[in-house]
Amino acid sequence: MLYKKRLMTPGPTEVPPTVLAEAAKPVIHHRTPQFRKVLTEVIAGLKRIFKTEQDLLVFPAAGTGGMESAIVNLCSAGDKILVASCGNFGNRWSTIAKAYGVETDHYEVEWGMSVSPAEIEKRLQADAGIKAVYITLSETSTGAESDVKAIGQIVAKTPAVLVVDAISGLGAIPMETDAWQADVVVAGAQKGFMIPPGLAMVSISKKAWTLAKESKLPKFYFSWEKAQKSMIAEALANTPYTPSVSLIMQMAESLRLIEQEGLDVVWARHAKMAAAAREAMQALGLKLFCTGQPSNVVTSVRVPEGVDGGILFKVIRDTYGITLAGGQGKLKGKIFRIGHLGYADDWDVIAAVAAIERALGEQGFKFQLGVGVSAAQKVFFS
Amino acid sequence: MLYKKRLMTPGPTEVPPTVLAEAAKPVIHHRTPQFRKVLTEVIAGLKRIFKTEQDLLVFPAAGTGGMESAIVNLCSAGDKILVASCGNFGNRWSTIAKAYGVETDHYEVEWGMSVSPAEIEKRLQADAGIKAVYITLSETSTGAESDVKAIGQIVAKTPAVLVVDAISGLGAIPMETDAWQADVVVAGAQKGFMIPPGLAMVSISKKAWTLAKESKLPKFYFSWEKAQKSMIAEALANTPYTPSVSLIMQMAESLRLIEQEGLDVVWARHAKMAAAAREAMQALGLKLFCTGQPSNVVTSVRVPEGVDGGILFKVIRDTYGITLAGGQGKLKGKIFRIGHLGYADDWDVIAAVAAIERALGEQGFKFQLGVGVSAAQKVFFS
Numbered sequence: 001m002l003y004k005k006r007l008m009t010p011g012p013t014e015v016p017p018t019v020l021a022e023a024a025k026p027v028i029h030h031r032t033p034q035f036r037k038v039l040t041e042v043i044a045g046l047k048r049i050f051k052t053e054q055d056l057l058v059f060p061a062a063g064t065g066g067m068e069s070a071i072v073n074l075c076s077a078g079d080k081i082l083v084a085s086c087g088n089f090g091n092r093w094s095t096i097a098k099a100y101g102v103e104t105d106h107y108e109v110e111w112g113m114s115v116s117p118a119e120i121e122k123r124l125q126a127d128a129g130i131k132a133v134y135i136t137l138s139e140t141s142t143g144a145e146s147d148v149k150a151i152g153q154i155v156a157k158t159p160a161v162l163v164v165d166a167i168s169g170l171g172a173i174p175m176e177t178d179a180w181q182a183d184v185v186v187a188g189a190q191k192g193f194m195i196p197p198g199l200a201m202v203s204i205s206k207k208a209w210t211l212a213k214e215s216k217l218p219k220f221y222f223s224w225e226k227a228q229k230s231m232i233a234e235a236l237a238n239t240p241y242t243p244s245v246s247l248i249m250q251m252a253e254s255l256r257l258i259e260q261e262g263l264d265v266v267w268a269r270h271a272k273m274a275a276a277a278r279e280a281m282q283a284l285g286l287k288l289f290c291t292g293q294p295s296n297v298v299t300s301v302r303v304p305e306g307v308d309g310g311i312l313f314k315v316i317r318d319t320y321g322i323t324l325a326g327g328q329g330k331l332k333g334k335i336f337r338i339g340h341l342g343y344a345d346d347w348d349v350i351a352a353v354a355a356i357e358r359a360l361g362e363q364g365f366k367f368q369l370g371v372g373v374s375a376a377q378k379v380f381f382s
Numbered sequence: 383m384l385y386k387k388r389l390m391t392p393g394p395t396e397v398p399p400t401v402l403a404e405a406a407k408p409v410i411h412h413r414t415p416q417f418r419k420v421l422t423e424v425i426a427g428l429k430r431i432f433k434t435e436q437d438l439l440v441f442p443a444a445g446t447g448g449m450e451s452a453i454v455n456l457c458s459a460g461d462k463i464l465v466a467s468c469g470n471f472g473n474r475w476s477t478i479a480k481a482y483g484v485e486t487d488h489y490e491v492e493w494g495m496s497v498s499p500a501e502i503e504k505r506l507q508a509d510a511g512i513k514a515v516y517i518t519l520s521e522t523s524t525g526a527e528s529d530v531k532a533i534g535q536i537v538a539k540t541p542a543v544l545v546v547d548a549i550s551g552l553g554a555i556p557m558e559t560d561a562w563q564a565d566v567v568v569a570g571a572q573k574g575f576m577i578p579p580g581l582a583m584v585s586i587s588k589k590a591w592t593l594a595k596e597s598k599l600p601k602f603y604f605s606w607e608k609a610q611k612s613m614i615a616e617a618l619a620n621t622p623y624t625p626s627v628s629l630i631m632q633m634a635e636s637l638r639l640i641e642q643e644g645l646d647v648v649w650a651r652h653a654k655m656a657a658a659a660r661e662a663m664q665a666l667g668l669k670l671f672c673t674g675q676p677s678n679v680v681t682s683v684r685v686p687e688g689v690d691g692g693i694l695f696k697v698i699r700d701t702y703g704i705t706l707a708g709g710q711g712k713l714k715g716k717i718f719r720i721g722h723l724g725y726a727d728d729w730d731v732i733a734a735v736a737a738i739e740r741a742l743g744e745q746g747f748k749f750q751l752g753v754g755v756s757a758a759q760k761v762f763f764s
Contacts, residue, residue: 005408005410007408007409007410007411009411011624012409012410012411012412012624012627013409014408014409015408015409020405020406020407020408021406023402023405023406023578023628024402024403024405024406025402026387026389026396026397026402027389027394027395027396027397027572027578027579028387028389028394028705029389029391029394029705029707030394030579031707032699032705060442060443060444060447060579060580061442061443061447061603062442062603062623062624062625062626063623063624064602064603064622064623064624065442065443065603068602068603077600095602096602099600099601099602099605100600100602101600188624190409190624190627196405196409196626196627196628196629197409197412197442197624197625197626197627197628198442198580198626198628198629217600218459218481218482218483218599218600219481220446220450220477220478220481220482221443221444221446221447221450221604222603223481240446241444241445241446242393242394242444242445242446242570242572242579243444243579244444244578244579244580244626245394245572245578245579246405246578246579246580247578247580317414323410323411323414325411325413
């Protein structure tokens with residue numbers, strides 16, 4: 001029987017039809033006025049979504065490439081940074097730093113919790129040598145969010161630079177780069193921006209540029225200086241090497257869709273979807289995994305006793321067509337994650353809850369059929 | 383009046399309709415059996431085009447990222463390498479090496495010429511400390527080709543590793559990775575592979591892996607070891623971070639097209655198109671820029687006296703719809719380049735020659751109308 005394919009992971013997310021159609025158009029050359037006009041518009045549009053008036057660069061890379069750029073452009077070997085991690089992607093900051101010989105004060109909370117701004121303040125006070133603080137806006141692996149605004153106020157009072165991995169979250173949940181004093185913000189294509197993976201975007205404040213001037217780590221592909229020179233300083237919307245032309249064209253269309261809906265409305269839609277997912281899961285008697293501030297882009301749920309998490313995930317995907325996300329690393333089989341991110345609406349969440357109910361029921365889990373869906377409906381109808 | 387848009391640069395190149403259509407399909411998640419199956423097939427297909435049985439890795443990056451990977455994974459700071467350059471892209475090897483503190487014996491021939499295998503042999507004999515030799519299969523900026531086979535025989539006799547930038551050329555002109563003893567071969571998406579830019583492919587021989595084990599340069603995003611572990615060693619067709627899903631799906635379709643035509647036929651088609659372009663330009667009384675071994679993917683032509691190269695290029699593009707390439711760096715305005723690469727056929731070359739004739743005529747350049755086109759026809763009809 002037909003079940004449509006629905007992609008409800010925290011990235012890649014579904015791509016709107018008009019954005020997909022952009023990729024089906026003939027490729028244009030990047031050294032043309034036509035492409036430069038689009039790239040100029042894309043950079044301007046991204047700055048509105050980042051809520052920044054600082055420099056913004058686009059790299060042809062996965063989001064991880066944008067993260068690497070925030071290490072190699074800010075640090076020198078032997079420098080000390082503070083990484084405040086609440087999961088797998090927070091830990092990636094430390095992994096990259098280690099690969100480059102950067103010393104890390106690794107502050108990791110129990111997975112499911114959010115990092116504590118007070119603890120970050122304490123560690124910054126204890127070590128005046130910390131050059132930068134690396135955090136995660138929305139930790140995809142656990143569904144926890146960080147209080148970027150509060151952390152921004154703390155870091156701004158110190159000489160350290162604040163770097164935010166906003167890959168999963170930007171364009172979907174509140175993130176105000178300049179107002180929150182986030183010096184470097186990294187975003188990716190395949191999350192709130194609703195395009196296929198392959199672009200990393202990075203905003204850079206004046207404070208970050210000052211630190212970048214001192215950086216001695218080697219770099220070429222991810223060099224901010226080279227990219228800034230081509231893309232901004234020479235005012236050419238040029239790129240130091242071949243950009244991902246098709247993804248840039250798709251980004252232009254995606255930005256049009258986001259601005260047509262209105263960023264505030266996009267944020268409100270995600271807040272509603274997340275609230276509905278949380279209420280639905282709890283109404284079914286399931287436990288949310290996140291005990292900190294839950295992110296509005298992904299809801300992580302503990303697999304209940306007596307249910308096989310692997311089978312649950314596979315049945316929902318292969319029989320009922322909805323791809324959720326399982327647990328990563330040590331959470332494999334223990335949680336599942338509902339992505340309600342990007343090109344997703346109320347009815348997608350309702351559908352996911354209904355499919356989860358059905359798959360849970362098939363494994364003999366006891367609950368009143370429909371109690372999850374109606375809890376979600378209540379949130380949407382309120 | 384309507385003039386269809388024709389992209390005849392040495393990259394990005396036109397993308398076949400069925401390959402474009404792949405990008406318009408819904409995005410799938412990368413941690414699924416469906417995607418892993420495609421990635422496994424793509425890696426196997428790429429190995430057939432590379433003509434290698436060695437490891438082959440795919441990175442979400444421009445071709446330049448693949449080049450950077452061949453520096454950071456093979457070298458340590460202070461190591462010495464030999465760069466044999468015949469143009470802008472050959473020089474990029476030295477620029478990247480310099481950024482990473484790698485010492486370069488920079489051997490550069492006059493632009494338009496090919497590098498000399500004998501000179502490479504002489505320099506390798508003179509300095510036993512050279513760890514690797516970096517060359518360019520087809521130098522896009524000048525239209526010159528390197529004799530990779532001859533250089534391979536020379537380098538194979540030494541402890542040095544041979545690294546080939548085959549970004550512009552692989553999949554279009556002969557390149558036999560294993561038979562020619564090329565230890566590391568870097569390719570890109572938007573050239574012979576006929577997909578939009580954003581993928582870098584790298585093949586790695588056992589000799590190169592041995593050198594890579596000694597490399598101390600820092601790396602994370604472009605780490606061969608990490609990518610090899612995910613993609614090959616664990617036999618999962620996994621990736622260390624989010625891959626460019628849509629481009630991989632497009633590559634699967636492009637490989638299908640190349641193999642359907644037959645790689646030998648693809649090579650013969652490019653040889654014919656290049657011969658026709660060269661004959662046509664010379665029949666018009668124009669001088670070819672390349673004085674070495676001309677590449678079969680791009681023909682570079684000197685702008686004749688009395689003709690404004692900038693205007694010529696713009697008229698052909700903006701009035702007649704055909705995007706050629708101008709000169710890069712010091713060659714700007716002095717040459718133009720006809721890309722006959724990837725999704726291009728005999729009639730595209732005929733059209734380009736006819737448009738060049740028309741634009742030259744409009745600038746008062748003297749020649750017998752049709753003499754270029756008929757010279758091209760003779761090549762195709764022979």
